Amino acid sequence: VDIDAGIDVVSALRGVDIATDDPMALRHLILLGVRAEEEGRSIGPVEQLLVHWTGMERPIGAKSSMKPWQKWYSSVYPDRPAAVPPQADESRWDFEQLVGYLGSDKGRYGDPARGKIAYAKADCVQCHRFGNNGESIGPDLSGIARRFTKREIVEATLYPSHVVSDQYASKKVLTLDGKVYVGMVSEQSDGTLEIRDARNNTTLVAADDVDQILPSTTSIMPSGLIDELTLQEISDLMAYLGALPSAAEIATKPDVRR
Numbered sequence: 001v002d003i004d005a006g007i008d009v010v011s012a013l014r015g016v017d018i019a020t021d022d023p024m025a026l027r028h029l030i031l032l033g034v035r036a037e038e039e040g041r042s043i044g045p046v047e048q049l050l051v052h053w054t055g056m057e058r059p060i061g062a063k064s065s066m067k068p069w070q071k072w073y074s075s076v077y078p079d080r081p082a083a084v085p086p087q088a089d090e091s092r093w094d095f096e097q098l099v100g101y102l103g104s105d106k107g108r109y110g111d112p113a114r115g116k117i118a119y120a121k122a123d124c125v126q127c128h129r130f131g132n133n134g135e136s137i138g139p140d141l142s143g144i145a146r147r148f149t150k151r152e153i154v155e156a157t158l159y160p161s162h163v164v165s166d167q168y169a170s171k172k173v174l175t176l177d178g179k180v181y182v183g184m185v186s187e188q189s190d191g192t193l194e195i196r197d198a199r200n201n202t203t204l205v206a207a208d209d210v211d212q213i214l215p216s217t218t219s220i221m222p223s224g225l226i227d228e229l230t231l232q233e234i235s236d237l238m239a240y241l242g243a244l245p246s247a248a249e250i251a252t253k254p255d256v257r258r
Helices: 003-013 023-038 044-054 067-076 095-102 113-119 150-158 231-240 246-253
Strands: 170-177 179-188 193-196 202-205 209-217
Touching: 003 023, 003 044, 023 067, 044 067, 044 209, 095 150, 095 231, 113 231, 179 202
Parallel strands: none
Antiparallel strands: 170 179, 170 209, 179 193, 193 202
16 A cells, blocks of 8 residues: 555554464565665554564664564565565566556546457456456456555556465476476365466376475466556556546546546
8 A cells, every 4th residue: 555554554553452463464564664664764663563463573772674574574484475575677567657657647547448458468358357257267356446556456467476365376286207387276076186377277287196286475477467558558457447437437527536
């Protein structure tokens, strides 16, 4: 979320006696602290909530920094994505560039009909259902604009491995003959493993041929899916998903902004 909203949430959570050990919540909190540190803000509120949730404390006299917390998270949750910001080179599009464009006069609205075409062009349709359109391999995107902010949708699209739900976490399957398969794994009634990869292709591996099954910290959703889209097509896609108003809505309500 927006850094100011995030700090407000942290302040509210510090007043809640119940703590959480949910790895995703801890990672989000550490990443918020990293963003605050990068912007020259105090990380005190974030550290105080981390202390409340984990029972851990920064050593007395140690410099105030999020690095010890990032190191702690990696040691406690080695099978989870590290608590580091997403890398900017995972897509041709820059995150702040896209967020800025989608808030500009030119990019703040789109054409949902053209957005449906962009949805297919970017291969979203291969794994995600939106209404009656698409497959139900990954999370259903119907109503996504009611659950997430425009900024969060852009981030999840550019950096799919930044936050991976346990429900859709991929695994690495190593076979006795040295082959490696990565994808969502499900066990069939006869014990055979079905592995569905990032391109929605499935591979069946007999249980007797499996050497190891290891967790993967990456999403099966590949990065770069919107690399072939123009900025206008990205606005159209966001309008299709409901994260931006349509051109018709803008025409009747010029001051509408999301």
